[in-house]
Amino acid sequence: MKLQEAIKKRKSVRKFSSKKPDWRDIIEAIHTAQYAPMAGGLFHLKFVIVDNKQLIEEIAKWCEQSFISEAQYVVVVVSDPGIVTTPFPKMGEYFCPQQTGAAIQNFLLSLEESGLSTCWIGHMNEEKIGKTLKISEDYTIEALFPIGYSNEIFKKKKQDPDIYNILYFNKWEKYRMKKTEKIDSRAPEGY
Numbered sequence: 678m679k680l681q682e683a684i685k686k687r688k689s690v691r692k693f694s695s696k697k698p699d700w701r702d703i704i705e706a707i708h709t710a711q712y713a714p715m716a717g718g719l720f721h722l723k724f725v726i727v728d729n730k731q732l733i734e735e736i737a738k739w740c741e742q743s744f745i746s747e748a749q750y751v752v753v754v755v756s757d758p759g760i761v762t763t764p765f766p767k768m769g770e771y772f773c774p775q776q777t778g779a780a781i782q783n784f785l786l787s788l789e790e791s792g793l794s795t796c797w798i799g800h801m802n803e804e805k806i807g808k809t810l811k812i813s814e815d816y817t818i819e820a821l822f823p824i825g826y827s828n829e830i831f832k833k834k835k836q837d838p839d840i841y842n843i844l845y846f847n848k849w850e851k852y853r854m855k856k857t858e859k860i861d862s863r864a865p866e867g868y
């Protein structure tokens with residue numbers, strides 16, 4: 678699968694089939710996350726793969742999202758912010774969420790390439806999930822990902838997002854791209 682295709686095809690899935698994914702595809706996706714850019718090259722994340730049905734059900738309960746319990750695997754992304762905030766005392770707290778997002782996007786695209794589906798879960802009771810999985814209180818649970826094969830029927834095609842309201846050239850508001858201009862042209866008309 679081409680990168681552009683994976684980026685544009687990826688969709689959150691909240692219905693999974695009972696077919697169990699190959700765990701190696703999940704390990705590969707986690708490994709791909711390690712290639713993301715990190716401030717100072719410092720990787721601050723850890724990953725917990727959960728395949729125990731009872732634990733998955735508990736996770737679903739503490740996220741108040743029952744569809745999670747249908748997943749064959751849940752991957753919990755945990756961060757150790759100190760790895761970044763110690764060497765970068767001023768900027769570390771800004772770097773952490775940025776590099777977490779970069780790593781997670783790599784992870785999501787790798788799952789997409791393997792034909793697997795997931796949904797980014799941010800709504801959770803972090804304390805209860807931490808206790809359920811015995812994650813040390815020194816770590817932050819960033820997000821979790823129920824993983825499986827999609828059983829979702831999407832009625833609508835994914836909308837192509839409009840770039841015209843988010844893009845400026847050189848100066849804020851100065852040169853706005855017009856709808857008549859093509860994305861593949863290098864600069865806006867009159868620029």
Ligand SMILES: Cc1cc2nc3c(=O)[nH]c(=O)nc-3n(C[C@H](O)[C@H](O)[C@H](O)COP(=O)(O)O)c2cc1C
Pocket residue numbers: 687688689690691742796797798799800801
């Ligand atoms: C930080 C973050 C937290 C999210 N938390 C949840 C969540 O708790 N439950 C859920 O169903 N979707 C959650 N989502 C998924 C978004 O709803 C979804 O990505 C968005 O609607 C766009 O749809 P798409 O992923 O299909 O492009 C979250 C996404 C992000 C980035």
